[in-house]
Amino acid sequence: MVGPTLTEISAAAAALEDAIIRTPVLPLSASRWERILPDCASVTLKLELFQQTGSFKARGALLGIRNLTADQRAAGVVAASGGNHALAVAWAARQAGVDALITMPRATDPERIAGCEALGATVQLYDDMAGAFTAMNTAAEGGRVMMHPFEAAHMILGAATCGQEYQSQAPDIDTFVIPVGGGGLISGMACAIKQTNPIAQVIGVEPFGADSMYRSLEAGMPLRLEQVDTIADSLGSPLAMPMSFGIAQAHVDRVVRIDDGEMLHAMAHYQTNLRITAEPACAASLAAILGPLRDELAGRHVGIIACGSNISLARYAALMEAS
Structure with a gap:
């Protein structure tokens, strides 16, 4: 098994139960979403931005x-x-x-x-x-x-508890769309998801300006970028690293890329429809299903995640004004 086992993930979840929030999931089925979302059977959002300190x-x-x-x-x-x-x-x-x-x-x-x-x-x-x-x-x-931000067994295991939790809350989801920074979140979530439902698709999302995992999976080995250029600072890792890359390689179906404008567009939808002030990384999953994945999601039960949001109102306003 590449990555933590279900037994290890369940034990970690139990160990965290006293302090970590079981963050809610929200079906995006309100009428305000009808002309925005792709023609999916359903779209479900996990609100991990309500986690302790605002992120997974x-x-x-x-x-x-x-x-x-x-x-x-x-x-x-x-x-x-x-x-x-x-x-x-x-x-x-x-x-x-x-x-x-x-x-x-x-x-x-x-x-x-x-x-x-x-x-x-x-x-x-x-x-x-x-x-x-x-x-x-x-x-x-x-x-x-x-305390490394992603290349550590405990960070991947923590993310795996999020994946296991999401599946238990929304077992009908067959396609998960997950943001990628360094790779800790997607490697952990994908490891948990694929052990429970091997036929589920797990698709990563990266900005074009910080696409180290996309390039690494294409090359078959971890790569470092010469530069990072994206408004999504939480997704701005300049490299993939062996542990998280290896788990992602084993369990992630593919990674798609989005531009900064698509994230800003998704941020606006979150503000208008849910009154969520999302940082760019938080909006990446939504941006992907509205953009590069839109045409292929017809009939599918899609799960996206608002992975975290720690952005000041001044920074948010500056980003939206610049857009």
Whole structure:
């Protein structure tokens, strides 16, 4: 078995039950969606943005920190992130009484920085993400435990609990459309989904400007991009990595790409129809079924996910105005 087994996933879900929210699912069947959605048998949305700290990342981060040894807890943890992972690690560390250092780019949305500090984490700012990752590596060499945003067994297992949960809530879904950043979410969810329903389709979604998983699956090995260019900072991983890539390769049917304009269009639909202020990554699944997947979904029961939304009103307004 490539990736966690159903037994391992169920055990992880039970271990998280005291702290993690079983996020709701919503059938997009209201009349306001009729002329917007493709001609599917049904479209169901999992509202994972209502998870602790606003994203699925809380699941894996809490698993990882709870599994630390006593010596590791005493040393503290470090994570480099400009978004949802930073908030998740800060929250999970606070839950466990562990000191957390978060290294972030200066351009990070100020609301995310403030959120990490409010959770008790120490935040250090650097000129760019490369500088933040260098600082994280230095802190890890000094003894702190590195909390990688996706290339870690606990992050994939946390995402798998989300996949298992989604299937139990909406067992009729036969096509899952899942955003791809580094690959932790889709590898974990796909691993859980395919073990329960091997004939279900799992389709990933990446921005054209950050399509490392698409290119890696095409090449048959993990690749690094020369540059990242997308408004979806939560999907902006410059590379695929061996563990998450290997699980995705085993369980994901394919990956499609969308442009930034399609995400902005989907963000507007969420605001108009559900009053959800979605960050670009949160709208990626919807953008894919309205765009490149639209014509092939007729008659299918489709599941999409609002994977997280930590965006300030100022940033949201700036994106929508620019569009």
